[in-house]
Amino acid sequence: MHPAPSIIVFTTLSGLGYGLAAVLGLGLLDPAALAAKAAYILALVLISGGLLASTLHLGNPQRAWRALSQWRSSWLSREGVMAIVTFVPLVWSAWASVIESRYLALPGLAGSLLSLGTVFCTAMIYTSLKSVQAWHTPLTPASYLLFSAAGGLVVASAFGFAGAGNTSLLAWLAIAALAAAWAVKAAWRRNMQALVPISTPETATGLGAIGKVRLFERPHMTENYLTREMGFKIARKHAGKLWTIAVVLGGVVPALTLLVLSVAGQASGFLAAGLAIAAMLSHVVGVLAERWLFFAEARHAVMNYYGE
């Protein structure tokens, strides 16, 4: 599948924003601290930025509101509805912290649940596609939810070290979530690499009863929408390198940094905050690489008609 930058940025930023919002909803940061107020605003900025990015790939973005109508059948529509509903408790919680310096349990916990629900809907858009076999597994929503939680905890830890408190609990939770997220993602990737394609050129053409089917001639000489959108291919050696980069930047670096910071004692101040923020940025770059691979490595059934 073609790794469209707008969709990669959308799933990464909104996943991170919703994860941060879910952690903030638990009330683990001091709502009066400047760092916590900044975290509330950052969560809303990440979510809004992600949603705006997702409209960039639309052919007619001015009609995007219509996407809220088909929640009965479409996960994309459910995601849109959930995103809007989730804004209510998130903005309420952010207002309470930023303006009134308090934590409210009701909108906080409601925001946490709805945030994770929205991430689940995003993951189900991909999971529900039987035509992309690598995505069609419960491991897909599991890894999206865990990456969102891990990202949220890493960012919350950074703001904790920047003065909002509760640093050791957040750091340990972040390390545990990072380990879980990458363990599930590794299982997802093993599953993808071991897949036996359910659809083959033989089933796609119905000619398997005669013999082995091989594309002889494409319908046209140049690329078309289908080959550009679904026919993306990545060299295996680069996929291996990118996977290593994703694991190191997205998992190992932030986990080790947070481990050192929490073991080094209740270190606060510029150095701890700076290191925690560096860990956060490293995690974001790692997840961007992971998301790029999520699309680039997935094979679509239509490629059976294009000899790829």
Place this chain on the structure above:
Amino acid sequence: MTSLPSVSPPKKLGLVIDLDVCVGCHACVVNCKEWNTGGYGSALSDQAPYGADVSGAWLNRVHTFEVVPEGGEVVGEAGDARIVHFPKSCLHCDDAPCVTVCPTGASYKRAEDGIVLVDENMCIGCGLCAWACPYGAREMDLAAGVMKKCTLCVDRIYNETLEEVDRQPACVRTCPVNARHFGDFSDPHSAVSIMVAERGGIDLMPEQGTRPVNKYLPPRPRTALSATPPLPREDTTGATGFFAWLDDMLDRI
């Protein structure tokens, strides 16, 4: 509404494509583009139509496959290896995954005849339906920003201003070898239903669970070149009259 019709449509309109007959001339592809660029919805745009890297939205395309049976090596050398031309357009599936994923309600399956259509005034061009279709039946029109797909020429088949003989999809009407047939699959006595029953019509990718309406007729078994009896030997005994004389004369030269 992007939920599928709750009851099976009373009519199931679709195509039968005969892979034994198709010669791969692409006339159906061209006539489809010609009709549909001026018919239902926005024009089917091309990008850089006169450039080196031309591309555009087409609703029907012909792929060509080589099929090599076990023991066969290369086309023309051994076994029954053969070339099969393979026209592909929307199959108007009963369980159309492209319809249920649509977030706007632009994609729908008609309750009256099962045709899968896109309401272009509601389509936001997100492309998810094209991802959901395992057959590659949908292509985005990059100029209009909406999804295009085969309409089964809904603006021909019910069009009473056309001669009755023309009330068929453009691809069927134009096929010079009658490899394409249009009809109602819910009627067991329709020509298409009988063809499918007699020739063992097949579904493409049945494992995807889409239950396509369009059916493909597999190529008939073919006599291998090596099994063809050799041409009869020359034998002029029994010739009479002028030909007997000519035969005799030519023998003497």
